[in-house]
Amino acid sequence: MAATLPGLRRLPALFATTFACAFATQASAFDAPAAPDAPTPLDPIVITGQRLDKAGTVTVLDAAALTRQGVTDMQNMARYAPLVSVPGAASGSGNVWDGAGNTGFNIRGVEGNRVGLDLDGIELPEAAPKPDASTLNGFGVGRDYVDPETLRSVTIQSGTAPAGAGAQGLGGNVSFVTKAPEDYVSETRPTYAEYKFGSNRANDMRMHALTGAAQSGALKALAVLVHRDGKELDSTGSAPLNPDDWDSDALLAKLSWTPWSGHRFTATIDAFRAQHDREYDNKQGALYPEGATQAGRTRRDRFGIDHLYQGAGAWFDTLESRLYIQDSEVEDITTARYITGGQPVLRHIATSFDNRSVGLASNASKRLGSHDLAYGISVEQTDTARPWREDRTVVNSGAQQVTNKNRMADMRSLRFSAFARADVALSSWASITPGLRYNWRELEPNSTDNYAIGIPNAGRELKKETDSYLTPSLGLTARLAPNLETYLQYSRGTRLPTAAERTGTYDSLSYTGTGNAYAVIGNPNLDKETSNAFELGLKGQVARGLRLHAALFNTRYKNLIEYASQPADPVNYPNITFGLFRPENVGSARTWGGELTLDADLGQWNPSFKGGRLTLASGVQRSKAKNSRTGLESELASTLPKKTSLIAAWIDPAQRGGISLAAVHTRAKQAERDVIGGVNTTFFAVPSSTVLDLTGYWNINAHASITAGVYNLADKKYWDYASSRSLPAATTAITAADIERQARPGRHAAVTLKLVY
Template sequence: MKHPVLRRTTIAALCACWPLAAIADEIRNPMNVVVVSGTRAEHTSFDLPAAIDVVDAAQIGAAQLRVNASEALAAVPGIVVRNRENYAQDLQISSRGFGTRSAFGVRGVRLVADGIPATMPDGQGQAATFNLDLAERIEVLRGPFSALYGNHSGGVVQLFTREPTDRPTVEASFTGGSFGQRKLDTNASGRSGGIGYLIDASRFETDGYRDHSAATRDQAYAKLVVEPTSTSRLVITASGLRQDDTQDPLGVTWDTFRRDPRAGEIDTTDTRSPQRTLAERYDTRKSIDHQQFGATFEQRFGKDRLQVTAYGGNRRVIQYQSFSRGFQAPLTHSGGVIDFDRDFYGIDANWRTVRTLAGGTLRTTAGLEMASSKDARQGFENFIGNTFGVKGNLRRDENNDVTSVDPYVQVEWERDQWVLTGGLRHSRVDFDVEDQYLSNGNDSGGTDFRHTTPLVGVLYKISPTLNVYASAARGFETPTMNESFYSGTGGGFNFALKPAIGTHLEVGAKAMVASGVRVNAAVFQVKTKDELVVDASSGGRTSYRNASATLRQGGELSVDAELGAGWNARIAMSMLHAIYDEGFGAVPKGSRLPGVPKSSFYGELGWKEAAGRYGVALETVANSKVYAEDTNTAQTAPGYAVVNARVQASQQFGGWRLRQFARLNNLFDRDYVGSVIVGDANRRYYEAAPGSNWLLGVSAQYQF
C-alpha cells in the first residue's frame, strides 16, 4: 500500500461518520459554546470570526491521567501536541506548524491559565503548569485573532478552572497504569462566609517508557472567589509545581530507534563502560520548583466593565545536560549544568464598553499588558575529573531580564447579519544581559523588538445555522531568551537575531448542518519572513538563526455530533503545506519545514447510557511523516495511526459519587516516533512513543 496511514485515516473517518447518516433523525440540539478567547469577553464561538475550539471538562477527564495537555488537545484540528515521554523537556505543542522547533517547553503558542500567562514575555512557556484536575474547559484559538495576544505566532491555548461548588465537596482519585504510572489526587470545593474555595493537590510518578525517563511531579492549586458587591468579583489563585531529578532520556539515532524504541543512545566514547548510554553517563536530569499567584478583579458598570489582573511567581531550574568529548571544547562557554532562578510578574488592565452606533452594537476593549522576567543564571561544567553528571567549575554567571509593554485596543460592531472586528496591539520586548563571568569575554548587552499588530475580521450570518467569515492579521515572534543564548556552535549571545514577521489570512465557515451536528471549516495562509530556524544543536544546546521566507497553507475541519440513542461522534482533520518559500544555505526552496506533519486526523465514536452511568469510546489518532531537519535529507519520522479504547462507569449513593475507568492506548502495539528534536547535530532526532499501554482509575466524591 503506497499510503497506508492515509488509508487507515480514511477508514477511521468513515467509521466515525457512519452514525451521522444512520440515525440523523434522532439528533438532538447542541448548546452554543461560549468562549472568552479572541474578544476577552464572553462571546458565542459560533459568531466569532476565528477558528476556535473548546475542550470541555468531560473531554479533559475522559479516562485520562490528567497530567499532560496532550491527552485533551488531540481532538483539536490544527494543533499537534506531542508527548515526548520526557518530563524533563515538557510537551511539544504546535499550532498550524508554529512551535515544532522548540527544543524544550512551548514557544510560538501562547499559554494562559485563568487569565494568567503561562508564557513568559519572551514567548517561552511551560504547559506542565496547567492543572488539568480542576479544568472546566480549554479554549484553543488559531489564526489571525491570536496575534492580538502579543509575542507569538501560532495560537492561544487558554485553560479555565471550574467554579467552587455551592455545597462542600471532597474528592479523591487514584490512577495506575503501564510503566509504573501512578497518580493520586485530592481536592475540595465549597462556599463559606461568602467566599468560594477550590483546592487541589496531586502526586504523579512514573518509571518511564523510555530508558532513563523516570519522573515525579507534585502539583498544588488553590482558588478563592469573592463578590464584594453585586457588581464586582475578585478571584485569587495560587499554584505550585515541583519535579525533583526528573530523568532526561535524550533523543536517539534512527538505528537505535529501530533496534529498540525504549533504548537510549550508547556513548561510544565511554571506553570504561561501552554499553552505557549518554543519558546514564551524564545522568541527564532536571529539577523544577515553580510557584505563582494571581488576582483578577472585575467591576461592572451596567454594560461596561473594568478588569485588572496581576500576577507574580518564581521558577527555579537545575538541569544536567550531556555532551560528547568531541563537543566539549567549543561549548565550555556555559558548561553542561544550567542553574537559574527566575522571578516573574505582570499586569493586564482593560476597560470594555458597549454602545449603540449606526443602528448596531459597538463593543470596545482597550487595555495595557506589562510583563517582566528576571533570571539569575549560572552554568557549570557537568563533570569533576572523570566523574560526570555532577556540578563542576563555574562557566557562566549572568542576569537576564526580559520586559514587555503592550497597549492594545479591539472593537466589534454587530448589526443584523454582520459582525465587523478590528484590533491593534503595539508590542515592545526588551532583552538585557549583564554578564558577570568575564574570563571568556564580556557578553553583556541588550536588544529590543517592536511591532504593531493589526487585525481585521468580518463575519456574515447567511442563516441562523450558517456563518461565514474572513480575517487577517500581521503578527510577530521574537527569539526567546533561550534561543539567543548561543551563536553558532558555542559563541556568546546572539543579539543579531531578528523577530519573525508573519501575515496571516483565514477564511472559514461554521454551520449547524442538522440539529445536533456542528461543522467548523477553515482554510488559511501564513507568509513569514525571517523565520527562526535551528543553526546548530548538540548536547542539549541549540542555537538559532534567521532564515528566508516560509509559507504555510492549509485547511482544518471539525465535526461534532450528538446522536440519538446515546451515540456521539467527533472528527478533527488538518492539512498543512509548510515549506521554505526561499532557499538559504544548503536548504533549497520548497523544502518542508521540519517537525510539521502534512496531515493530522482524530476520530472518535462513543456511546453513553441515558443516565450517564456507563460509557465507551473508540479513538483513532493519525499523523503523516515529519522531517527532522531543514534539508529534508535525514530519515523522516514515519507516519502512523493508533487506536485507543476507553470505558467509564459511575454510581450515585446518597451524597457519594463513585467513578471508574479503564483505557487501552495503542491497541495494535504500533512502534512509532512520538516527536523529533529538530536539527540535532548528532542526528539524535527521534523520541519514541509508547507501545500498547493501559490505565485504570477510580475516584470517590462526597458532597455534604
Template sequence: MRRPLTAAIALSLVCPLAVLAAEDADDKSRQTTRYSLDTVVVQGRRSLNEDVITDQKSRAVIEQEMVRDTRDLVRYTTDVGISDSGRHLKGFAIRGVEGNRVGISVDGVSLPDFEENSLYNRYGNFNSSRMSIDPELVRAISIVKGADAFSGGSGALGGRVDYRTLEASDIVRAGNETGFLLRSGYASKNREWVNGFAVGYAGDAFETLLVYSHRHGHEMGSRGEGPYYQQSKSQHPDPSRRKQDSYLAKFSWHISPAHSLSLGLTGQLARNFTDERSYTLFGSQWREAEDISRRGNLQLGYAWTPESDWLASLKLDADYQRTDLSALNYKGGRNYVTDEKELGEVFDRRMHTRFKRLTFGMETLPLALGASQHTLAFKAFASNREFWNINYDTYVFSGVPSPQPAYTIQYPVNTRQYGFSLEDQVQWNASLSSRFGLRYDHERLTPQELNARCSTACTAEGRPAGNTFGNWNGLASVVARLNAHWALGATVSTGYRVPTASEMYFTFKNAYGSWKSNPDLRAERSVNYSLSLQGEGEAGGVNISLYQVNYRDFLFEQESITRTRNPYYEQCQIWGCAEYDESPVQQMVNLDRARIRGLEFSSHLNLAYYWPQLEGWKLSAQLGYSQGSLSSDNSLLSIQPLKGILGLDYHAPNGRWAVFARGTYLGAKKAADAQVVQNVYSYRNRTFSRVVTTYPYLNRRAALLDIYGYVRAGERFTFRAGVYNIFNRKYHTWDALRGINAHYGASTTNSVDREGYGLERFHAPGRNFSLSMEYLF
C-alpha cells in the same frame, strides 16, 4: 483497517452537510426555526459566533478524555502536535511552528520561553523543557490555531494554548456552600499514579478553593523491542522516576455588589530522574540526570462593576511569577574490574526567570451607534522579566568531591515591556457581527553585568548591546449568520515573537566551532487568514475551515564556514596537511519566509435524528491537513502530517454511563516535506560542502483504536477507564522522530546509531490503559 477508517471519516464529514441542507429547506418551508441545540452535543466545540479557530476543552471533556499530560491533550485534536526532544517536552506545534513560537499561558500569565542553543542542545546538560500545568488544576483549555498576538502577545506566532484554573463553583455542588473532591487515577503507559483532593467554599461574600495533586510514575512506555540496552543503539526507553506536586489556592471577597477582591496562588515542583542508558560519549562512560522544574504564580485582582448605563467593569490586576529549570547531571566511568559505576563529575545547571506585571482593564456595556451595538474594551499593561543562568560543577577525584566556583554561560538579561490594546465587538444586526482589535507592545532587552564568572569563550565579544522592539498587531473578523443553522466567518490576525536572550546574546568561541551573538535580530512576524463555514442543527453539525499563514523574518541558525591559514603549512605540507583550516560558525539570523496552507473538517451526527431507537448514539469525525514551504531549501519539519479521527459515542439516557470509541489515522511524513540542509565535512579534502538531504527518520502511517468511558454510582462517585491502542499497533509518531538529535557523532543524548537500532525506543506505547476514580461531596 486504514481504508475503512478513511472512508468512514469521509462519510461522517459529508452526512451532516446533506442533513443540515435538508433542515434548512424545511425551515424555509415552515418559516420558523424548529430546532434547539443540545448543550451536550456542542460541548468542547466552537459555537456559531466564534471568530478565531479554537478548540475548547471544558472540564467535562478533560475528565471524559482522561487528559493527564500534553500528549493526551492533543491526542484527539487535528493539526496540533507536541515539540518532543526525549527527556524534554518543549510545548506545542501549531500551524507549522513549534516551541517558543506557540504561546502558553496559565490564567493569562505567559509561561516563559525555554532558553536553549544548539551547542548545549546536543549534550543534554541543561533542562530545556517548556513548563506546563497539571490538568488536575484546570477547568478549561483553549487551543487557538493561528496567529493571535492581540490576545497572547509575543510568542503567539502560530497559535497559543490557554489554561484556566479551577474555581470554587467547580467543586461546590449546586445548592451547597461547601464541596470536597477526592480523585485517584493510574495510567499504564508510564506507570503513573495521580492522587489529589480539592475543597471549596462558595458563600454570598466569600469564595475559597484549595486543590492539591501528587503524581509519581516512570518513563513513557514503548512498543519497541530488541537486545540492545546501552548507548545510542539502545532499543528501550531510558528508565526514569518522575514525581510532581502541584497546588492551587484561591480566595475571593465580594465586598459589595459592585466591588470584589481576588487572590490566587498556584505552583508546582517536578522532578524527573533518568538513567540515561542511551547516553553516548565513549567507552563505558555513563550519565544519570535529574531534571527539576519549579514554578510559582501569585495573582492579585480588583474588579469594579458599577450600576452604569455604559461602563461594565474596571479591573486592576497584579501578577508575579518565578520559574526555575535545573538539571543535575551525574557522570563517570566504570571500574575496569567490577564494572561498577564510578562518579567522576556532577554538573548542576540552572535557568531562572522572575516576572512582574501590572494590568489595567476597562470594558463597556453595548453602546448604540446608529443601528449597531459596540462593546468596547481597553487594556494597558507594564511588566518586567529577569532571566539569568548559574551553574555549579563538582569534580570527583578518587572519591573526593572538589566543588568548582560558580559560573554562567551568558549575560543575564532584563526585559521591560509596556503596551496597550483596544477592542471593538460590533453587532451590526441580528445576522452580522464583527470584532476589531489593535495592540501595541514595546519591549526593551538589556544585558546586565555578569552574575558569575564566565569563560573567555563567552566573553570574547564583550557585553552585548541591548535591543528595542516595537510591535503593532491587530485582529479583524466578521461572522455572518446565514440562517438559523449556518454561519460564515472570516478572520485576519497577526502574530510576533521577540527573540529569546539565548538567541540574541549567546556566544561561544572555539577552534572546532563558534557561536556568535546577534543583538540586531528582528522579531518574527506572521499574518493568519482563515475562512470557516459552520452549521449546527438537531441532526448534528459541521465545521469547515481553510487557512493560510505567512511568516517572515523567521529566525534561523545559519552555519557559515570560516577559513584561516594554517600557520604550520610550510612545515607539514609534505605530510599532506591542509593549507587552510575550516571551522563552522553558528549565528541566529532573520533569514527565512514561510507559508503554510491547510484545511480542517469536523462534524458530529446525532443518529437518533434518523432512527429514534438509537437515542444517545453519536458519530463524529475530524480531519486536518496542512502543507507549507520555507524560502530556503529547508523544510518546516514541525508541519503535522495528515490526521483523521472517527468517533462513535453512546450516552445512556439516564446519564449514569457512557462509552466512547475513537479511531485515529496518522499519516506518514513524505520525504519531499522533510528536506534539511547540512554542511558535511570531507576528511579526504578537509573541506565542508553544503548538502540538501532528506531527514533520516520518517514515520509510516498508522491506524489506532481507543475505547474509554465512565460509570456513575449515584450522584457522587464516578469511575472512568480507557484502553488505548487496542490492537497493540507498533508505530512512530512524527513528533517523536523529528526530535531526534541527528548529529552523527556530535550528540550524546536523544540520538540514534547509524544502523538505526535505536529507533526502536522511539516507538509509541503499545496497548495501555487508564483508570480514574473520583468522589465529590
C-alpha cells in the same frame, strides 16, 4: 516505582460488560420523540471541543474532557485535534546535561516559542533552546509547569490569534485556566469535598487528588492538592528505555471575597513541583562507559490578587485586573564518568533555567447598543538566567577543574502591551471585528558574570535595546442561517527574539582556555519574526442534528530565526577557527491547508439513537520554506501530517454516564531537508498509524463516579511525528535504537475514581 491497579490489562472485556449492564435499563428513555429544531446559541460541541460560537478555529477542553482523554500532562491534550501535536525532548536525545519533557505545542506546523502558552492570562516561561546543538527549535528543558488536575479548561487557538489579551503566539496559542471556587460551591451548596484516585499504565502513574471548597457569606475558598508518581513512559519499541522515576506535587488555593455587589477580589496561590531521577543508559560508550545519571527538578510558584467588577459603568461593563508574581526554575544536575585524553574524569554538571516575573494586567469589556468593545493593558518585568557550572575531577590524580559558563547572559525584560477589539454589528446578519494590539519591550543585560568567559568579545556585543510593534486583526462574519455562519479573518503576528536567541552561547575555550576553538554565540541584532494569517471558514448547524466547522487557512512567515554558520572573524574572534555560529533571520515560509469537523447528534435523526453522536475531525496542510542565505527551498520541517479522528459516542440522556470509541489515523510522513535549520540529514520516515481508544465514564451515584479508558486498543506500534521527525534515519545501531525508544506506548489502561461529599 509506582504501583498499579491489578487486572487493568483485562479491562477491555470488563469495560464493555459494565457499561452494557449499567445502561440496559435506559432503553425506555429512547422512546420519546425528538424535539423539533429551533434556533439555539452556537455552543461548543462535545467530544472534540471545537467551538462554534466564535470565528476562527478554537478547541476547548473542559476538566471532564481532560479526565476522559486520560490527560496527565500536555502530551495528550491534542490526542484528537487535527493539526495539533505536543512535541517533546526525549530522555537522552541530547547531550548528557540536557533534560527531557514536553516542550510546547505544534499548531499547523509551527512550534516552540512561536506558539504562546499562558496560564490564567499570565505567560508561561519560554522554551529554552540548545545553543550547543546549533538549533533554536530543539530544546533541552521541558515546559511541564502545570498539573492538568488544577485546570478548569484548555483553549487551543489554531493560527495567529486576533488582537487580544494573553500570550499572542506567532502561529497559535494555548491558554490554561485554573479552577475556581464558583465551580464547586454556591448559596445552595456551601461546601464541597472530593477525593480522586487515578492510575495510568502507560507510565505506571498513580494520582491522588483532594479538592475542597466552601462558601460563607461573602467568602468563598478553594483548595486543590495533587500528587503523582510514576516511571518512564512505556514504549512498543525494541530498545531498552532510559529509567526515569518521578513524582510531582501541585497546589492551587483561592480565596474569593465579594464585599459588595459587582465586586469580587480573589487571592491565588498556585504551586507546582516535579522531581525526576533519570538514567541515561543510551549514552554508554567510549566517552561515557557507564552512561549518566540526572536529577531533574521543576518548580513554579505564582501568587496573585485579582479584582473583577461587573456593572453598568460609563467605560466598561466588566473590568478584570490582576497583580501577580511568578517564579519558576528547571534545574538538571548530571553526574557521569567521562574519558578524555585516555584518563577517566568525573563530571558533575549543574544547569538551570530560571524565570521570575512581576506583572499587572487589566482587561475591560463594554456593550454599546448592538456592538461589543474589549480593551486592556498589561505590564510585566521578567528576570531570566541560565547558569551552568561543571565540576571536573580527574580520577587518578584528584585534580579538579571548576567551570562556570552560563548558557546566556542574565537578562531583564520590561514589557508593555495594550489592545482594543470591537465587534461591530453591520446589520442583523453581518458584523465586522477590527482589532489592534501594541507591544513594547525593553531588554537589557542584568549581569554578564560567568558569561562567554572564553570569548569576551561576545559579552561586549550586549547592549540595552528597545523594540515595539503593532499587530492588527480584522474579522468579517455573515450569518447564512439562524445557526450557520461564514467568516473571513486576518491576523498579523509578531515575535521578538528571546533573551536566549540574543545571548545564548556555548564554546570550547571555556575548557581549554587557550588554542583554537569553536563557539556558538547570540546575536543582538536580530529582527523580529512576523506572520500574516488568513482564514476562511464556515461553522454552525448545516442540517438537522448536523453541525460543521470547515476552515481554509494560508499563513506567511518572514524573518524566521535559526543558527547559521559564520565566516571567520579574525578581528573579534581570532581563536575561533573550528566554527562560529550565531542565530540569524535566515528565511521565510508559507503554510496552507484546511480543517473539517462534523458532529452528528444521532438522536435528532432517530429517537432510538438518543444520546448517540458521531464526530469526524480532519486536517491537512502543506508548506514551503526558503532560506534567504542559501536560496534553498523545501517543505517546512515541522509541517504536520494529515490527521483524521472518528469518534462514536453515546451519552446517557439521564446523565448516568457515557462511552466512546475513537479511531485516529495519521498519514505517513518523512521530513524533507531542513533548509531553515541548514540540516542535510536524511530523517526517519515516520510510518502511518491508526490508533483506537475506548473510553467511558459512569456516575455510580451522587457521590461516586468512575472514568476509564483503554488506549491504543489494538496494541499498534506507532510514533508521534512532531516528536520523532528530526530523528536521523536508522543507518546505524545507535540511530535505530533512538527510533525504537521514541515509539509510543502499546495497549494500556487508565482509570480514575472520584468520590464526592
